[in-house]
Amino acid sequence: MARITIEDCLKKVENRFLLVNMVAKRVRQIREGSDYLVSSPKNEDIVVSLREVAAGKVVSQEAESQEGATE
Secondary structure: OOOOOHHHHHOOOOOHHHHHHHHHHHHHHHHOOOOOOOOOOOOOHHHHHHHHHHOOOOOOHHHHHHHHHHO
């Protein structure tokens, strides 16, 4: 299994602080019962969240609002 790195996630998110916020929020969602957005059996919630960010399945609300403004 390939390892997920912070650098993989930073290709999708502009800075580390935003990445920490996004992943922490996603971990809380998973622990409250949200389904995984990527297939990642036998991994901790934090690893699943990082994989979701790296796959582009989780985006920040700030990035969504900027996309809406440019359209």
